[in-house]
Amino acid sequence: MDYFIELLFGGLTRGSIYALIALGYTMVYGIIGLINFAHGEIYMIGAFTSFIVATVLSIYGFPLLAIVVIAALAAAVWSSAYGVTIEKIAYRPLRHAPRLSPLISAIGMSIFLQNYVLLAQTSDFLPFPALIPEFAFMEPVAHIVGSSDLVILITTTLVMFALTLLIKFTRIGKAMRATAQDRTMAMLVGINVDRVISATFVIGSALAALGGMLIASHIGQINFYIGFLAGIKAFTAAVLGGIGSIPGAVLGSLVLGLTESFATGYVSSDYEDVFAFSLLVLILIFKPSGLLGKAETKKV
Amino acid sequence: MFPVKELKRSLFVSIWFAFLTFPIMVIKVDPIERIVSWRWDNMIFVAIGSFVLSILAKVYFVRKERRAGSKKAQTVLTEPYVHRILREPRFLYPLSLAVLTFAILFPHLFSAYQTNIMTTALMYVVLGLGLNIVVGVAGLLDLGYVAFYAVGAYSYALLNMHFGLSFWLAMPIGGLLAAFVGVLLGFPVLRLRGDYLAIVTLGFGEIIRLVLENWNDFSQGPSGIANISRPGFFGIDMSFSASINYIYYLVVGLVVVTIFVVNRLQSSRLGRAWLALREDEIACQAMGIDKTKTKLIAFSLGAFWAGLVGVIFAAKTTFVNPASFTFLESAIILSIVVLGGMGSIVGVILGALTLILLPEYLRALSEYRMLAFGAILVIMMIFRPEGLISNVRRSYRFKKQTSSESE
Amino acid sequence: MSEAILNVSNLTMDFGGIRALDSVDIEIHRGEIVALIGPNGAGKTTFFNCLTGIYTPSAGEIQLRHPETGKKSRLNGMKPNKITEKGMARTFQNIRLFANMSVLENVMIGRHCRSHALIFGAIFRNPATRKEEREIVDISYQILKKVGLHKQVNEQAKNLSYGAQRRLEIARALATDPFLLLLDEPAAGMNPQETEALINLIRLICSEGHSILLIEHDMKLVMSLSDRIFVMDYGKKIAQGTPEEVRSNPAVIKAYLGEDVDA
Numbered sequence: 001m002d003y004f005i006e007l008l009f010g011g012l013t014r015g016s017i018y019a020l021i022a023l024g025y026t027m028v029y030g031i032i033g034l035i036n037f038a039h040g041e042i043y044m045i046g047a048f049t050s051f052i053v054a055t056v057l058s059i060y061g062f063p064l065l066a067i068v069v070i071a072a073l074a075a076a077v078w079s080s081a082y083g084v085t086i087e088k089i090a091y092r093p094l095r096h097a098p099r100l101s102p103l104i105s106a107i108g109m110s111i112f113l114q115n116y117v118l119l120a121q122t123s124d125f126l127p128f129p130a131l132i133p134e135f136a137f138m139e140p141v142a143h144i145v146g147s148s149d150l151v152i153l154i155t156t157t158l159v160m161f162a163l164t165l166l167i168k169f170t171r172i173g174k175a176m177r178a179t180a181q182d183r184t185m186a187m188l189v190g191i192n193v194d195r196v197i198s199a200t201f202v203i204g205s206a207l208a209a210l211g212g213m214l215i216a217s218h219i220g221q222i223n224f225y226i227g228f229l230a231g232i233k234a235f236t237a238a239v240l241g242g243i244g245s246i247p248g249a250v251l252g253s254l255v256l257g258l259t260e261s262f263a264t265g266y267v268s269s270d271y272e273d274v275f276a277f278s279l280l281v282l283i284l285i286f287k288p289s290g291l292l293g294k295a296e297t298k299k300v
Numbered sequence: 301m302f303p304v305k306e307l308k309r310s311l312f313v314s315i316w317f318a319f320l321t322f323p324i325m326v327i328k329v330d331p332i333e334r335i336v337s338w339r340w341d342n343m344i345f346v347a348i349g350s351f352v353l354s355i356l357a358k359v360y361f362v363r364k365e366r367r368a369g370s371k372k373a374q375t376v377l378t379e380p381y382v383h384r385i386l387r388e389p390r391f392l393y394p395l396s397l398a399v400l401t402f403a404i405l406f407p408h409l410f411s412a413y414q415t416n417i418m419t420t421a422l423m424y425v426v427l428g429l430g431l432n433i434v435v436g437v438a439g440l441l442d443l444g445y446v447a448f449y450a451v452g453a454y455s456y457a458l459l460n461m462h463f464g465l466s467f468w469l470a471m472p473i474g475g476l477l478a479a480f481v482g483v484l485l486g487f488p489v490l491r492l493r494g495d496y497l498a499i500v501t502l503g504f505g506e507i508i509r510l511v512l513e514n515w516n517d518f519s520q521g522p523s524g525i526a527n528i529s530r531p532g533f534f535g536i537d538m539s540f541s542a543s544i545n546y547i548y549y550l551v552v553g554l555v556v557v558t559i560f561v562v563n564r565l566q567s568s569r570l571g572r573a574w575l576a577l578r579e580d581e582i583a584c585q586a587m588g589i590d591k592t593k594t595k596l597i598a599f600s601l602g603a604f605w606a607g608l609v610g611v612i613f614a615a616k617t618t619f620v621n622p623a624s625f626t627f628l629e630s631a632i633i634l635s636i637v638v639l640g641g642m643g644s645i646v647g648v649i650l651g652a653l654t655l656i657l658l659p660e661y662l663r664a665l666s667e668y669r670m671l672a673f674g675a676i677l678v679i680m681m682i683f684r685p686e687g688l689i690s691n692v693r694r695s696y697r698f699k700k701q702t703s704s705e706s707e
Numbered sequence: 708m709s710e711a712i713l714n715v716s717n718l719t720m721d722f723g724g725i726r727a728l729d730s731v732d733i734e735i736h737r738g739e740i741v742a743l744i745g746p747n748g749a750g751k752t753t754f755f756n757c758l759t760g761i762y763t764p765s766a767g768e769i770q771l772r773h774p775e776t777g778k779k780s781r782l783n784g785m786k787p788n789k790i791t792e793k794g795m796a797r798t799f800q801n802i803r804l805f806a807n808m809s810v811l812e813n814v815m816i817g818r819h820c821r822s823h824a825l826i827f828g829a830i831f832r833n834p835a836t837r838k839e840e841r842e843i844v845d846i847s848y849q850i851l852k853k854v855g856l857h858k859q860v861n862e863q864a865k866n867l868s869y870g871a872q873r874r875l876e877i878a879r880a881l882a883t884d885p886f887l888l889l890l891d892e893p894a895a896g897m898n899p900q901e902t903e904a905l906i907n908l909i910r911l912i913c914s915e916g917h918s919i920l921l922i923e924h925d926m927k928l929v930m931s932l933s934d935r936i937f938v939m940d941y942g943k944k945i946a947q948g949t950p951e952e953v954r955s956n957p958a959v960i961k962a963y964l965g966e967d968v969d970a
Contacts, residue, residue: 035495048324055329056336074323081320093682100441101681103495104638107443108677111631115671120324120342127331228627232506235499270514277503277510284500285488561830568829569822569840576805576816583803586759588791588820588883597826 007265015257016156020211021234022249024204030180030244037106040231041113046209047216050075075209083205117224131217236280242293310354317350407545421656428636428648430605436642438598439578441498444505448478448603450625452610457525467531478607482600490595512622524621641687718767729942745939760787796885798876806865814847817882870901890921
């Protein structure tokens, strides 16, 4: 039973990290219909930025709480900046190009950013400082649920809640929903679509950066290549839930996290990634509209 | 020519990039020794570099706009030089003869080391031409192309290890197996939309690699399979350098055959159907073209070529392991096709030679190889989506007397 | 009367909760020109899309009978390309030509389903393949001559005038050797001269043994060409008959508010 609960929490933790990344995919897809292949790299850059900032601050002797807050802010700020810049350079000029052109551009961006970090930093795995302390009150259950699991679950829940409020009630949230429904119409009623798209990239990137920092601190190491796998898995989760749908992304992420956790726990850990990729292939083949998405109807 | 406003804008771009790259480019920490190094010089490079690039981009766009304004009246596409030259038989034949002679003399003019590098580059030419059928001609973005390359390489490695199968028998088997896997995968996925197809093929490519890595009993896992036989020549044992030349000629031969076949395919009933499918799928189906079947043929033809090169790869290196078949390999082949010009045979050849040979000869650049590949994909999409040598298609021109002519 | 070549009964199409077609029955006989008219949004194009396999109808029967061989085939759920092979081809309301291919190549694509060469033929160009290619070009040129586009044979399709593009769509559909041709608003956007030429073209095509079902808003064309007319409104067939019968049918006048029908 303990093992089951351990796997359950492990799955939920994984799932909520996937959700933080998957939201970025799904929001961007909802608004400009592009698979933002470089999104995994945004997550990686977020993790790297928080790693650099946290390490510098800890060397200079800052207290833990200050380190966590500043590192999280820095990760969010810089990841958002990268997100917006990528959109401007690599996607905006291609907004009216054939559908595959921005995707190829996104793949190029992803490879570019990986190698940029590789060259500017290192190809080695780096130890990530432990940002989440072991809480005393978690002692009795620590062998099943770690403190960082708890923190990740609570943080992501709060973030999801805030995001829902933002999209439901704020001006920019409404503008985003309008743009997602019909970009031309949104433009006609006076919504600055460029700004809405930028805002979408900012939010998506900040969420991914937060995910990057949390998971890096949870696992304890980072590397320039972590974005590729995480990106694909989060994309799988977004498609599983129905790409373009925000609740879908969360649901898909939890389903993916739990299945991965139980499959590796009870079946075999060798094929962990094969499992996610197979799931991706199967969903796209059999139910490309996902769990909560709407099927597209072709117009003739 | 440069108003102050533009300079200000470029200055802003430069400050923005200095800020953007600050944590990654400037700070470097050593978490074990607990040392922070501040590399401020990098910030200056970034600032200057982005300033210059922003001005260049601006100049490009202003010029482009001006050109667009001036040639509104004439919509005729100017054919690239290369095609104009190649169209003329009096240039084409001597030129291809010269290239072929050079290719044949190459091992005698240069060292075995150079020959080896050239062999690799020519293998990428074939891979590029194969992927070109799928991406450039049929318009199907295949991000898992390397999987078929792996199928070819591993089928020779395994058949050779278990049954001592010779290279020459393995060639067709490897190619056909890859094509077969292409059909198996293609059948369910080819009805998907373009971007989903791209992701599914990527996922499939990774699955193949991960299975090779983890299924130890089958593929010997990450350590790979060593001591694969080199290709034989009617049972004659060859010295090491002779076998290098032998493989080189083999690849040259394959390049020639591939060019011939791809060229013929492009101007056939099948090639027409591929083009039409790329333009409008629904109209195509309404005109009686079987969408799935036509795409499947393109997909498996491309896979067949990857399989052939895979067999040669295994024979050339005498060793295969899963690390040779990562997504990045697919991305490199895609860069070749995109840089050269989708659909253009000459373009793909030049693209492969540039992208593979340049980093080999400019050692200083080889570190930046993958960075450049990424940048090429982005830059080409934005500035020149048609590639360096755009494929001005030879369309069927109707001539009165001999109505079958297609030039 | 001979047996119908197209027999549609009880055809129904639902999109989510919306019923776009509601039990439509239609019959077409050999050699007829039949028009399908109705206000915008009546479900005419949906009807075409169901017939040609682009949509799979929710209920009903579509049966095609080859006039020569007498072979019957049920079209429900069949792929569009199979339906074209059976001998029913269409044009599109919003022109869907292969814009970057030449006029000749557009028609050659139409010959695709009547020719066979595949990889082997493409690579080796054996005599059979060469003969087949020659036939494809010859037949395509003859069709272009018929629709009056043979002078622009080497132009790119996107450079043609609007009216010429519509005629090229007809040529492309004719290249598939259909016995039944479906035309979706062939005269849309044409000037009176072009429409006049189109009427003659449709008559010519019909006289060569093709039956025709057309959707059209131009009442002059419909009234002068059609043997019979079906009228649709809100997904239902509300009237049918000869042009005279339809013209005086009160339901039709009501659907159109009288204006167009008097013209």
